Amino acid sequence: YTTQQEAAPVAPKVDYKKVAEDVADALDDESHDDGSFGPTLVRLGWHSSGTYDKNSNDGGSDGSGMRFAPESKWGANAGLHKARAVMEKIKSKHPEITYSDLWILAATAAIEEMGGPHIPFRAGRTDKTENKCTPLPDGRLPDADGRDHKDAPADHLRDIFYRMGFNDQEIVALAGAHALGRCHTENSGYWGPWTNAPTTFSNEYFRLLLEEKWTPKKKHEGKAWTGPFQYEDPSGKLMMLPTDIALIQDKAMRPFVEKYAKDEEAFFQDFAKAWVKLTENGCKNLTAEPVW
Numbered sequence: 055y056t057t058q059q060e061a062a063p064v065a066p067k068v069d070y071k072k073v074a075e076d077v078a079d080a081l082d083d084e085s086h087d088d089g090s091f092g093p094t095l096v097r098l099g100w101h102s103s104g105t106y107d108k109n110s111n112d113g114g115s116d117g118s119g120m121r122f123a124p125e126s127k128w129g130a131n132a133g134l135h136k137a138r139a140v141m142e143k144i145k146s147k148h149p150e151i152t153y154s155d156l157w158i159l160a161a162t163a164a165i166e167e168m169g170g171p172h173i174p175f176r177a178g179r180t181d182k183t184e185n186k187c188t189p190l191p192d193g194r195l196p197d198a199d200g201r202d203h204k205d206a207p208a209d210h211l212r213d214i215f216y217r218m219g220f221n222d223q224e225i226v227a228l229a230g231a232h233a234l235g236r237c238h239t240e241n242s243g244y245w246g247p248w249t250n251a252p253t254t255f256s257n258e259y260f261r262l263l264l265e266e267k268w269t270p271k272k273k274h275e276g277k278a279w280t281g282p283f284q285y286e287d288p289s290g291k292l293m294m295l296p297t298d299i300a301l302i303q304d305k306a307m308r309p310f311v312e313k314y315a316k317d318e319e320a321f322f323q324d325f326a327k328a329w330v331k332l333t334e335n336g337c338k339n340l341t342a343e344p345v346w
């Protein structure tokens with residue numbers, strides 16, 4: 055008889071350091087928001103990972119199913135086509151990296167480039183082809199209004215993040231990424247940045263949560279606010295979502311907000327750990343050691 059041996063697939067050599075440098079060089083863009091694509095790339099990395107379900111062990115960053123419908127069309131992913139377009143430019147320079155690895159490396163490199171911690175990155179995610187992607191059910195990513203827990207949006211966060219294997223402390227740490235970027239009425243309906251320095255990764259989000267007076271937004275540019283319920287600071291320039299304010303309303307979560315507001319180093323360390331977990335959830339064949 056004959057044994058057919060399949061050749062073990064050999065991973066093509068990728069210069070991850072060069073990829074990360076090219077991502078860093080591609081961030082600045084005066085025509086996008088606050089001048090950097092960094093925040094939107096971080097959101098792409100998070101939404102590609104945040105579909106993970108530990109019970110069915112599907113979803114997660116391995117596969118990059120968001121390249122295709124239905125995931126690309128989910129309301130939660132509105133606007134992320136802009137981040138994917140930036141990724142195309144890097145992919146064409148480095149065709150040997152998978153989209154799934156690229157999106158996570160780009161988000162991770164952007165965090166550091168914007169002043170955050172260096173978070174080790176392990177490679178090995180593979181891209182699913184369109185017909186190998188079992189469509190995931192919509193609803194795996196969080197809703198800022200708390201969905202079926204509008205009176206206690208922290209419980210909606212628990213539904214979503216416990217499903218990925220996180221606890222309350224990790225939920226709060228991850229939410230600190232809202233130091234970055236802004237809400238766009240054309241994407242989510244909400245408006246505004248969370249912090250005064252939306253292209254800098256810091257603990258400002260936690261400080262503002264505790265120090266500012268947050269009230270329901272009533273007006274926008276002189277007219278009545280017609281968007282979804284959200285909060286604003288007294289200047290009307292900054293915002294918080296119902297799920298952000300939930301972190302200081304919830305008795306179990308609030309102590310972590312207080313900790314991270316006082317101790318940026320603790321925030322960076324805890325964020326880094328939770329980010330690795332988030333972006334590696336469901337990944338099967340990652341390199342033993344970080345490649346970046």
Ligand code: HEM
Binds near residue numbers: 132196199237238
């Ligand atoms: C933006 C909701 C957690 C990172 C947004 C937006 C919403 C939102 C509504 C605005 C999107 C737009 O209009 O363009 C939520 C909810 C969360 C959550 C309900 C539950 C806790 C996270 C996590 C991360 C993250 C865990 C990363 C670790 C970001 C970033 C932006 C953003 C960086 C800004 C994107 C940009 O400026 O284009 N989020 N998010 N979010 N989110 Fe979250």
